[in-house]
Structures are given as C-alpha cells and as structure tokens.
Amino acid sequence: MRTKTPLDDRLMALAGPVADRLGFEIVRIRVMGGKRMRAQIMAERPDGTMSVDDCAALSRGLSEVLEAEDPIAGEYDLEVSSPGIDRPLTAPAHFERWAGFTAKLELDRLVEGRKRFTGVLAGLEKDDVLLNIKGEDETALIPFSWIADAKLVMTDELMKADLQAREGAPDEQGSSSTP
Known part of the structure; x- marks a missing residue:
C-alpha cells in the first residue's frame, strides 16, 4: 500500500535506502500527473515525528539520487512531507x-x-x-x-493525541518542550 504504480515502486526502490540511511521510514509514495508531474513522498522517523528540517534533509538526499537515476520522464516537483494527522496507514x-x-x-x-x-x-x-x-x-x-x-x-x-505528542516531542534543537 505504500505504492500503487510501477513508477511508485521504482521511486520506492530509490528512496527507501536513502530514507533508511537518514533514519526515516517511507510511509507512502505517489507520482501524480497534471500540468506538471509531482512525486509525493511521505516519511517519518521511527517515533512518528517529522520536522520541517527532517523534510528538508530527506528532500536533499533524495534529490541527489533522483537526479542521477532520472526515474520520471520530463520535469516534476518533489514534495517531501510528514504523513499528517489524518495519515495514511500503509504497513x-x-x-x-x-x-x-x-x-x-x-x-x-x-x-x-x-x-x-x-x-x-x-x-x-x-x-x-x-x-x-x-x-x-x-x-x-x-x-x-x-x-x-x-x-x-x-x-x-486524534487531534488531542497529536497535540499531546507534539508537546512532549523534542523541538528543533533536541530539547523537550514539556517539563
């Protein structure tokens, strides 16, 4: 369920090792069409967190591999995000x-x-x-x-549980925001 198409599978084969090396789990990959193709990659840390800095780090790591392998024909946007509160369940x-x-x-x-x-x-x-x-x-x-x-x-x-998890999660500098 993490992928749906052969192109999604190809991206997973490329993105999985990069995510593993950086300490992330790929939750879902979707390549979507439209005026411009979009490769959407949802990921998180094993504890379920995914900060903006984490998204940027994974995006940089993936960009290197995707530029070298060029799995998507033509131009596309790479979108790296957390799964969000109403997240997909894929495993x-x-x-x-x-x-x-x-x-x-x-x-x-x-x-x-x-x-x-x-x-x-x-x-x-x-x-x-x-x-x-x-x-x-x-x-x-x-x-x-x-x-x-x-x-x-x-x-x-769900919103209450997410708020409680965020209050207890480490901030960008690694310190906890709860006493």
Whole structure:
C-alpha cells in the first residue's frame, strides 16, 4: 500500500535506502500527473515525528539520487512531507500503533456487499487488521492484503493525541518542550 504504480515502486526502490540511511521510514509514495508531474513522498522517523528540517534533509538526499537515476520522464516537483494527522496507514505496524483511533479502510474486493469500512482500530492479529465497526457485535478481522487504502479519520481524540505528542516531542534543537 505504500505504492500503487510501477513508477511508485521504482521511486520506492530509490528512496527507501536513502530514507533508511537518514533514519526515516517511507510511509507512502505517489507520482501524480497534471500540468506538471509531482512525486509525493511521505516519511517519518521511527517515533512518528517529522520536522520541517527532517523534510528538508530527506528532500536533499533524495534529490541527489533522483537526479542521477532520472526515474520520471520530463520535469516534476518533489514534495517531501510528514504523513499528517489524518495519515495514511500503509504497513501492518501502523494499524497496531494507531489502535483506539477511528480509521477508514477501502478493500480491493467486496465483503458483505461493500468495499468501504469505518471503525475503531483494535490492533493486529497475525496478518489481519482488527476493526470495531459501529453496530457490529464482533470485531471484524480484515486481511491486510485486502486493504487497498486506509487512513485515520480526523476526530477530537486524534487531534488531542497529536497535540499531546507534539508537546512532549523534542523541538528543533533536541530539547523537550514539556517539563
């Protein structure tokens, strides 16, 4: 789910080692068309943070590799960012890490007549994402391999958790902003 197209896959093959070397995890890569192509790369540190300086450092590292390899025909913009509050969930660990928060999942197949599900994440069990769907008595087990797209839903609880994480996160100079 981190990539969707062969070009996204090619960028992941180039960007992954650069991100690893700099201490980042690639969350998602998308190459989007339009008047001018755009390569969007979302990344974060293992603790879930991603500062402006981190984005700049990763962008510089990626620019060197992308200029040398030239994987995208023609001109394009490179956009490096954090996943944001209502972030995409692209790896099994993300579903465990964000347990207790509401997420929207879109499957690659119909299940009980539908492809889209919204509920509270309840973690992971083997290769299945656990989702508590409103109105359902039992927790749904959804194979990770069936998920085409997933993201957190902006809720008051999510915004509160993000604010608390930011207050406890180190600032640009490395010191914590909480006592």
